[in-house]
Each structure stands twice: as structure tokens, then as C-alpha cells.
Amino acid sequence: MKEKIIYITNAYGNDSGRLMDILLDVQKAFGCVSCEAVGLIASELKISEVDVVQTRSFYHFFTKEPVGKYAVYMNNSVVSGFFGMKEIADEFEKQAGIKFGQKTADGLISLHYTACIGMSDQEPAALINSVAFTELNREKVRQLVAAMREGKAVEAMFNQYGDGVNAHPLVKSMVKNNIRKTGKVTLGEYTPGKGLAKALGMGSKAIIQEMKDSNLRGRGGAGFPTGMKWDFCSRENGDKYVLCNADEGEPSTFKDRVLLTERTAMIFEGMAIAGYAIGAKEGVLYLRQEYVYLKKYTENLLAELRNKNLLGKNILGKGFDFDIRVQFGAGAYVCGEESALIESAEGKRGEPRNRPPFPVQKGYKNKPTIINNVETFCSAVKIIEEGAAWYKAMGIPESAGTKLLSISGDCKAPGIYEIEWGMTISEMFEMVGATEVQAVQVAGPSGICIPPSQFNRKIAIEDLPTGGSMIVIGKHRDILKEVVLNFMEFFEDESCGSCVTCRSFNMILRKQIEKVVEGHGIKTDIDNMIAWSEIIRKTTRCGLGQTSSNPITTTIKNFRELYDKRVKDVDYQSDFDMHKAVAESCEVVGRIPNIHE
Amino acid sequence: MSETVKFTIDGKECTAVKVQLLVDAAADNGIYIPVLCHMRDLIPAGSCRICTCKVNGRNMAACTTPVEPGMNIDSHTEELNDIRKAIVEMLFVEGNHFCPSCEKSGNCELQALGYKYQMMVPRFPYAFERRELEASTPKIFLEKNRCIFCKRCVRLIKDDQGRSIFAFKGRGKTLEINIDKKLAATMSDDLAMKAMNACPVGAILKKEVGFIQPIGTRKFDNEPIGSDIEKN
Numbered sequence: 001m002k003e004k005i006i007y008i009t010n011a012y013g014n015d016s017g018r019l020m021d022i023l024l025d026v027q028k029a030f031g032c033v034s035c036e037a038v039g040l041i042a043s044e045l046k047i048s049e050v051d052v053v054q055t056r057s058f059y060h061f062f063t064k065e066p067v068g069k070y071a072v073y074m075n076n077s078v079v080s081g082f083f084g085m086k087e088i089a090d091e092f093e094k095q096a097g098i099k100f101g102q103k104t105a106d107g108l109i110s111l112h113y114t115a116c117i118g119m120s121d122q123e124p125a126a127l128i129n130s131v132a133f134t135e136l137n138r139e140k141v142r143q144l145v146a147a148m149r150e151g152k153a154v155e156a157m158f159n160q161y162g163d164g165v166n167a168h169p170l171v172k173s174m175v176k177n178n179i180r181k182t183g184k185v186t187l188g189e190y191t192p193g194k195g196l197a198k199a200l201g202m203g204s205k206a207i208i209q210e211m212k213d214s215n216l217r218g219r220g221g222a223g224f225p226t227g228m229k230w231d232f233c234s235r236e237n238g239d240k241y242v243l244c245n246a247d248e249g250e251p252s253t254f255k256d257r258v259l260l261t262e263r264t265a266m267i268f269e270g271m272a273i274a275g276y277a278i279g280a281k282e283g284v285l286y287l288r289q290e291y292v293y294l295k296k297y298t299e300n301l302l303a304e305l306r307n308k309n310l311l312g313k314n315i316l317g318k319g320f321d322f323d324i325r326v327q328f329g330a331g332a333y334v335c336g337e338e339s340a341l342i343e344s345a346e347g348k349r350g351e352p353r354n355r356p357p358f359p360v361q362k363g364y365k366n367k368p369t370i371i372n373n374v375e376t377f378c379s380a381v382k383i384i385e386e387g388a389a390w391y392k393a394m395g396i397p398e399s400a401g402t403k404l405l406s407i408s409g410d411c412k413a414p415g416i417y418e419i420e421w422g423m424t425i426s427e428m429f430e431m432v433g434a435t436e437v438q439a440v441q442v443a444g445p446s447g448i449c450i451p452p453s454q455f456n457r458k459i460a461i462e463d464l465p466t467g468g469s470m471i472v473i474g475k476h477r478d479i480l481k482e483v484v485l486n487f488m489e490f491f492e493d494e495s496c497g498s499c500v501t502c503r504s505f506n507m508i509l510r511k512q513i514e515k516v517v518e519g520h521g522i523k524t525d526i527d528n529m530i531a532w533s534e535i536i537r538k539t540t541r542c543g544l545g546q547t548s549s550n551p552i553t554t555t556i557k558n559f560r561e562l563y564d565k566r567v568k569d570v571d572y573q574s575d576f577d578m579h580k581a582v583a584e585s586c587e588v589v590g591r592i593p594n595i596h597e
Numbered sequence: 598m599s600e601t602v603k604f605t606i607d608g609k610e611c612t613a614v615k616v617q618l619l620v621d622a623a624a625d626n627g628i629y630i631p632v633l634c635h636m637r638d639l640i641p642a643g644s645c646r647i648c649t650c651k652v653n654g655r656n657m658a659a660c661t662t663p664v665e666p667g668m669n670i671d672s673h674t675e676e677l678n679d680i681r682k683a684i685v686e687m688l689f690v691e692g693n694h695f696c697p698s699c700e701k702s703g704n705c706e707l708q709a710l711g712y713k714y715q716m717m718v719p720r721f722p723y724a725f726e727r728r729e730l731e732a733s734t735p736k737i738f739l740e741k742n743r744c745i746f747c748k749r750c751v752r753l754i755k756d757d758q759g760r761s762i763f764a765f766k767g768r769g770k771t772l773e774i775n776i777d778k779k780l781a782a783t784m785s786d787d788l789a790m791k792a793m794n795a796c797p798v799g800a801i802l803k804k805e806v807g808f809i810q811p812i813g814t815r816k817f818d819n820e821p822i823g824s825d826i827e828k829n
Contacts, residue, residue: 048756050764050777057766332768349765354643354661497772498765500746501646501684504691507770508721532721535683538656539646575722 004029005037009044016045017365019055019347023062024289024328031066058349058496059330060114061289068103068110070148073127077116077251078441078486079408079471080123084137088124089113091138095145109148115333115490116251117290120408120471121178121415129154130292132175165261170297177258178415181431183402184394186378187258187418192265193310195381199273200318202384207277208234211380213388215400220245220336220373221443221467222543226380229370233278233360236368240280242271243364243371245341246287249333250444251490253469255404256374258416260287260294263378264301265310268324270377272311273384275322278370283324286341289331298326333494337542338371339363340496351498352542375404375468395421398462405459405466407432409441410474425455425464434472439479439559444469445487446547448554449479479555480562481517487551488513495548502545505536509549515575521567530556604668606650619659619670620648629823630672631681631710633688633797634747635660642748647684647710649677678714685710686719693728693742694798700807701799703815707745708798709822728773734781736789736804744774744800754792756780763792774800 008025012018022041026033033041033056042049056062061073074080074089089111093099096109103110119125122134131154133144147157161167162176182188199207212227233240244267248256259267271283287298302324306312313321327345329335335344339353342364363369372380379401383391392400399421405428408414412433419428425440440450442459443466450457450464457463473479488510497503512529515521533549540546556563578595586593600615606628613622621637623630633645641661648659651671659672671677688694688707696702731739750763751774762784766775784792786803793803812818 046758046760048760048762048764048777048780050766050775050780051761053766053775054764057771058768349768354641354658356663493769495769497746497768497770498642498748499644499646500688500691503746503769503772504687507691507724508687511722528720532683535680539649539658539680539684541643541646541658 001030001036002040005040006044009041014044014046015347016047016051017347019045019052020327020330020344022347023052023056023059024330027062027330031069031071032063034064034066054349055347059289059332060112061331065103066107067112068108070109070128070154071112072109073112073114073117074100075115075117075119075123075125075127076113076486077120077490078483079120079252080116080125081482081486082409082477083123085124087138088126088136088141091141092145095142109145114290114331115494116249116253118248118254118257118288119175120252120254120406122176123408127290128157130289131155132173132293133158134174134176165264165297168297170300171261171294173293175257175261175293177261179258179262180413180415181417181419183418183420185382185391185402185418186263186266186375186404187416188382190263190266190381192269193308193316195385196269196272196310197316199276199384200316200320204234204277204279207273207384210384210388211277214383214391215388215398216376216379216383216391217399217461218373219375219379219403219467220248221250221446221465223461223465226372226376229360229372230274230277232358233368233370236361239282239365239367240278241364241367241369242275242278242280242283243338243341243345243369244271244283244285244374244377245336245338245371246285246291246374247329247336247341248374248467249288249336249494250446250467250469251487252408252441252444252471253406253467254408255406255416255468257291259374259378259404260291260298264294264298265305266378266381267374268302268305268311270372270380271324272315272322273380274370274372274377276320278368280370281321281323283322284345284364285324285326286329286335286345287326288329288335292328295326295328302326332496333490334496334542334544337544340542341371342369349496349498351496352544354541373467396458396460396462399460403459403466404468405470406468407470407472409470409472410434410437410477411472419459421458421460423459425450425457425459428459428470429455429472432472436475437472438475438477439473441469441471441473441483442466444471445490445551446544448550449473449483449558451558454558479559480513480566484551484555485510485513485517491544491548491551495545499541499545501536502540502542502548505532506548508532509536509552513552516563516566518577519566520573520575520577521563522570522573523567524571525567526556526563529553602664602666602668604664604666604670606670607673613664615665616663619650619652619657619662619664619668622664623659623670623672624826627827628672629826630659631713631823632660633706633710633745634749636749636753636795639749639752642752645684645688645745645747647681649680651677681710682714682716683720685714685716687721688745689716690719690721690723691726692724692744693726699743699799700802701743701796703812703818704810705799705817706797706822709817712817713821713823731776734776734778734784736784736786737776737781737792738802738804739774739776740800740802741773742800743798745798746772746774747797749795749797750774750792750801753795754788756783 611626
């Protein structure tokens, strides 16, 4: 073990800033990052063991104990739940003979739950040794576990590949793109290198002006004007960085997955254009671990682009140097927050930073940095190519251009749609074939839950902004149990915890909503949830915290009757559940509880 | 020469050096803004959020916000004081705090804030989390039941090579404070004392000195927290 770990740490120059990569390699090599490994890494990097542990324990794809030879990570997000996650989990447990959270005695199989893996258009889905298995059913699970017992390689467990690049020899994935509607920008015509060539002839100021004129706003969800961000950063001095946020973790967002599959070169080209505009020489693509199946393809493409002189030294003979490395995450929703992403790319816990300073002043390695979403970089390429006026002609005044939506849930055609901003929710339902709709969750858990009376609202930054996630919730769904409770469990797990109000209130609120769902709630509980959510919103540090109570507040506002129906009209109701309290002991002694109420 | 800036807190005219953090600037002007994670001259953590103020109408943590000319700050308002009280209550239900048996009672900043905001019964349900006591290092007890995740020890206590002795472990509901046993074994008495004094609660205790200072003579036994600042 010692030689191997020294080899790994040496490969990253014994740099603690590359701790993420070191831990990823160690986890891959040994199936865990054991205490012994922690000790070795710490001594090689000359940091304390607790500093290695703090990073290891932050990300859920790092484990202290070895995972099984086949590690199954089952997605437990809302949409997975809609389409039979419980049955699939049940079948895995039956076939493997263990529960989730456990490993078979022979060390062959371990079962884990994980948050959204970006496959909401093809649920239920799971990752097995980082390979995506989609549209699972009981029969498929039986075959998979049988294949594990035969010792088959995971890649050999299927032979049907998805469309487009998914079938590329370096990817060979069963994931489908499910592109249902293409527009003119991100999924339209694309000629590699054309935008970059034009940009290098324009000069930095002109590029930034073009971006400003286009009114492009960040496509990750926050909607900050891209041109302004580039402008701020271009005014700073010294080394600078361009970071691409490919950590789409907002449950039921999967639009970046498709761009990372089909428009990879376009993303890199956008980053190079940004680098030229702000005066940066290095870029980092921060890619979520869930998409590691694209690793070989992505790295190979980077090499190709260098060969074509679209990256590297003296790009297209214009004297501009720019190169990109890929940084993988290891499973943490909060790393989609830009400053948490920077911390993570520096090998640390993904805890959002305090502002000021902003990343454009002090970002990656404390140097001026711009961070943009995958879709933003792709849009930038087209804006440079076709001009700001062309771009602005699409969409509506405050929301220029097109937006990729990842639509999932109760509809006929879940998948990716490139639409012009300004479409109404009703029009969207028509497009995706959704009837019998009870609600739609716009922008994921941190967004809002919209009732039928608001289906005439527009998908736009000025009305219903979204990073791309749209979950259609059918009339037969139990919103509080299947959606709200799931979202709160998600936030409880994904809060980084460093800001105590987010950590603690999400636990408190999860318990309150669980109390209501289980039928023990009283009217006061609803008022309490409203009041306590307000404290989170006012006091937490980052966007995750501030919006983490939205599942509760937006459903209380828009679906109050669902709460009223569930709570009792009494002054006091004990949280204590006698049945629950004695269940375990009754099971042990084989007795049927006899409770007098 | 550092630039001097003028701003107001709750209507009172104040002056400070530009770039000074609001919480320190307020203290220098005789205004107490409660803190649990903040320590002067330490990199701000912005983690306990109890110093949240309204800065030009926006909620900001006073410990991470540098003062700017003309800032209009609200601190001592009914709304903000209720939030502060709620945060104190939240910390009491989140951990397991039993003041009467705690070595830090009277010197504990959380307890003192509980008195200041007249907390009677927390409005939130208790979590009853099961947490560990780490007693295996020679100089220190780490009583995780009492940790409020302020990160003071994480930021302040390093060994002679600058390596961390304390760090977080886990995240969200599994978050805990962790101590490096190897490095903790090398801690001097002074460093252990420094760690205990930095801890706002009774999570870090230097062994064998817990009750040396008698109850009744402790920091907050006779005067409420913040009165040293407000007296100036």
C-alpha cells in the first residue's frame, strides 16, 4: 500500500491542493481511503491526518471502509421515487441478501443510496462502479446481481448503448440523450473552432462588450449577467482562472449531462474564449463524480483540441496560451455553489466562502476567477459567432436567448428541450405531453412548487427563473410525502454544516415535515415551519441555505390545503409515537405490541 | 494612512478604519454585537450567524462584512434580537448542553447569551443527538456533545509546523469536530489552555483544571456578556 500511495501523491507533486485527485485515486485503487491510507497521505503531504479526514468525510463517494467489489449507488431522488425506486431497492436487497448501507460478507456487493445522479429522464437509475444503469426493473436487477456473482466486468453487463456520443468507444454507456427539441444556440449547428477563431480576432474588450450586449445571464440558476462578470475579472491583475461549473447537482437537472456528452468541444471553446477575454491561461472543468463515465472521452478530446491547436500554446497562431484540466468532484451537492466549488477544486471541504471577496477578485488559488455554468460557456461561443443582436432576438426582454430545460416526472416525453425564454408552463405541458398535472416543481428543490392556478406563468428570469430542472407532478402523487419530505431529507444530507443555521434548521424542519406526513402534526406546526424557514432564509451564508426551506414554504403557500388536511386541530400533540418506539424490541422478542390509547 | 470611514449603527454615528470588520468596528464604538464564532484577528468563519445585522437593508453577518462609508446598520432590533435568541435556542436543542454539570458554566458564551436573550424553553424540539466524548489525548477532553461548530479551534490551534490539530469531519447531520490524536499528543500546556479558552462552550477542556476557578467568580457570573464593550 505504501508504495502505491507514495506513487499517487508524487503524481500530484505532493500538493495538498490536489487532495481531491489523490483521494479519488486512492479510493479507486483500494475501494476505500482507510485510516492507514490517511496516515500515509498526511505524512507525504505534510499535513495533519484530520485535514485529510475532513476532506474525505465530506464527499459521499469516499469511504473509510472498503466498498464491495461491485458498489451499487442507487439514486433516491424524487423522480426515481416516482418510478419505482423502492421496488428496485427491494430487489437489490433480496438478490444480494443485504440491506442498503451494508456489504455482503464475501465483500462482493455493497449497496448505497445517493442523491440525484442526473438521470431523471431514465429512472430508476443507479451507478455500479461508476457505470450508469438506467431504466431499471426487477428483472434487470436479478440479471445484474447474477452477473456480479459470476464475476463479470461491469462494462460487460450490457451491450446496448445510448445515442450519439454515448455509443462512442471511449464512453460505451447505456445513457440516452433524450434530446426532444433543439434550438439555435446550445443544441443548434456547431462548427468547432469557429467562435474561438473569431474571438481571437476581436480582442478582449470587444468580446466582453458583445457578451454584455447579448444580455446573457448565468445558466446555472443564479442568472448573474455573464458579460459583467467577465468585465469585473478582466479589470483585475495577475494570474487568473476560468472555471467551468459542471457539478449539476440540483435534483432532476440533467441538461449539462447532455452538453457534456454532445457539446464537449463547445464547452472548452467557450472557456478558451473567456480565458482570452479576461486574460487567463488556465481553465478547470469541475465535473461531478456522477459523470465520471465521460472521463476518458473528455480527456481524449482535450488532447485532440491541443493537436488541432485549439488549446495549448499559441492557439491558432495568435499568441494566446490556454489549457484546461478536468477536476472531478466526489459527490456533494453544495459544490455546485461557486465558492464551494473553488474550495473543492483546491482539495478542501466544499464549504461556501464568505463574501466579500468575490471569486472575480479572489477565487481559485486566491486569484481572480470566473466561474460559469456549462450552458453559459456554450451560449457564449454562439454569441461570439453570430453576434449579440442575433442572440437577443430570441427570448423576451429580461431573458435573452434560449434555455435548456431538463423535464422529468409525470409526462410522456421526459428529456432535454432547448426553448426560447418566455414559454408558459401550460405550453410546456403541451410540449412534453403532460396531462393530469397537480403541480410542477420549477428549478429543483431550491426552486418553487407551482399550482395549476399559476400555469400561465412564464419560464423566464423575470417570472419563473430556472437552472433547467422541471419536475411534472401528476395528480396521483402525494406531494408532501413523495416530494417535500424527500427534498428536505436531501437538504439535511447535503448541507455542508459549516453555517449552523443551515445545518440545524434543515434537521429541525425535516423532522417537522415528517411529523406532519406521519399524521402527528398540529396546526401550530405549520405556523412554526413558516417562521423557522424565515430564520434560515435571513441568516444562512450561501444560496443553498437560503433556499433550503423552499420545499416547505412554497408548498405551504401554494398547497395549504394539503397541510390542513393532514394536521389535527388540537393545541398539543406529543411527538412520541409508542408504536414506533417499541417496534424494534417487539421484533426482537417476537411479540405483537399491545398498546392502549 | 488607513482611510477612516463613517457609518451608523442603530442611528448612532460611528467611525472606523476602512476594511475593519463590522463586528470589531462596532465594539470599538461601544456597541456590542453578539458573536460565537468570531475572534478578533482570526480569519472570519461566518458560521454561527448570530451577528447577523441589517446592512443597508440586507441581512449580513457582521463578522464577515467590512465597513464601508455611509453604511446604515440595524443591529438591536426586535426582529434581529429574536433571530439571535432563536439561534441560541437552536444550539441548545442541537447539542446536549447541561449547564449545571458543565466545567465551563459561567465562562460559557452560549450560556451567557442564553441569559442575555432570556431564553426560557427552546421553541424547537430537542434533537437528542448521540455524540462522543474523546478523552484519549493527554491534555484535552473533547466533549462533542457541547460543540457548536464555531471553528475557532480549527482556525487557531496549530502545531509548531502549522498543521491543524482540530478539523471538521463529515457534513450536514453527520458533522462533528475531530481531533488529531498524534498531534494532540504533542500539545503543550499553554496550547491546550489556549484551545480551552478559545472554545466558546465547554467542548474543549484542559484536563485537571475544569473547576479550578470557582463558580461565582467566573467571567459572566456577575456581568452579562457584552457589558465590557458597552461600558467603553
